[in-house]
Amino acid sequence: MKLMSESSIAAGVRRVEALTGGAAATAIQEDDALLVRIANVLKTPKTVLPERIERLLQAQRELEQQLRQMKGQLARSNIDALVAGAVSVDGVQVVASRVEDIDRNGLRRLVDELKTRLGSGVVVLASVTNGEAAFVVGVTAELVKQRGLHAGKIIGEITRLADGRGGGRPELAQGGGKAPGKVQAAIDAAGRIVAEHLS
Structure with a gap:
């Protein structure tokens, strides 16, 4: 048997x-x-x-x-380029970019490093791995207090543009999207969305 x-x-x-x-x-x-x-x-x-x-x-x-x-490490080596690409939105520095082949943990670390480098600003990063989109948004503390920004609210709007959802704390939030093909459009809308949330 x-x-x-x-x-x-x-x-x-x-x-x-x-x-x-x-x-x-x-x-x-x-x-x-x-x-x-x-x-x-x-x-x-x-x-x-x-x-x-x-x-x-x-x-x-x-x-x-x-x-x-x-x-x-490769993504972090590109920090200078990301910081140089920051745009000013109503006096707030905004870095919004898609980075390749980094998981959500890597995105969080990169967002934290960019917030430190900016000193004051908003960071919106996205990546697509294994056919799924990941987003992380970071807001420096003084912008939360002085300008009313909230990373969780910002990422909620950004991820919806990629058929996803997200949320989190005022200074750090994360989410995902079901439509990788819409990631770049979501990133491109980051500046407008940040502007709408400024007080």
Whole structure:
């Protein structure tokens, strides 16, 4: 007999599916052949396949983390260009840009760095990864107090332009959009939206 699957179908009731006789023998042979193929591909004995696969998965996770860090470093290296591209909206410096291949955590870090560099201003950044749009808006503290700006309200309007939604605190907010093709239009509207929220 070869156990194929086990599942819960009700409280205290388990469903067990198994093969017996010739079908079980065939399934066992097929599984063994598959293990041999995997072992050959990985150039590893069957007996240590689990450890080998776990090491490969761990290496992949580490490489993905390194790649994210490198993308973040690359984005941060462009801070000078982003700051230079700031526009003045009724006396408020606004940086609005799409940056490539940065996840939401990376966007938040970049927004914080840009706020520091600006000293006083609004930062609106967006990125598209895996077909999904991410937005982060940052507002420096004195603009929240003196000009009535609120990052959560600003991002709510910006993300709607990309068929999404967002929210957050007065100084930092984030959101997403379901229409990556509309990200640039949303970014282009940032200056107008900030102007509408100024008091």
